[in-house]
Amino acid sequence: ELKVEQNPLFLSMQEGKNYTIYCNYSTTSDRLYWYRQDPGKSLESLFVLLSNGAVKQEGRLMASLDTKARLSTLHITAAVHDLSATYFCAVDMQGGSEKLVFGKGTKLTVNP
């Protein structure tokens, strides 16, 4: 059974600081996705990581995937208040893409 663990689950940081969110998963997979959710809203796709060593960047966010370590990171550079949201990672079951398994999410609060 595929399990996906995120840490930390809650993150409070100051504007301008850097931090990393970690996503570990339990079985072999080479497809990982990051989503953002604002309060009361739906999930918005941030990054699609499809191979070992994949790195994607968008603004102050950078995501990477290490399939050998079964680990993805979401790095935040010089945080700003607008990045406050909940971030989810999700992993495909090996061999098929009909089921995504989600982590519990990391609630990020960026304080002025």
Added chain:
Amino acid sequence: NAGVTQTPKFQVLKTGQSMTLQCAQDMNHEYMSWYRQDPGMGLRLIHYSVGAGITDQGEVPNGYNVSRSTTEDFPLRLLSAAPSQTSVYFCASRDRTVNTEAFFGQGTRLTVV
């Protein structure tokens, strides 16, 4: 394109009532799924479908039924609502031929009293 459309956005049910949450997508995606989101639990898969006429159970299927008569529609039925089904429900669709992300509807906030 509307993407994934869920109705209703909000619903209050009494224990024992039944209802259907509607989900429709206009992207011709073969894969569709229903998730529930509860505080501190992330998103948990209820049921999913890989195409018209094919459905399967996810992690938390009890108390829910689904059917997939067309590619576009994937309704979720609660046969006898219970307070434990109070949650936010999300429908998602994906293209099966390309390694792409899932697209989510706006969610249905359901309260069972």
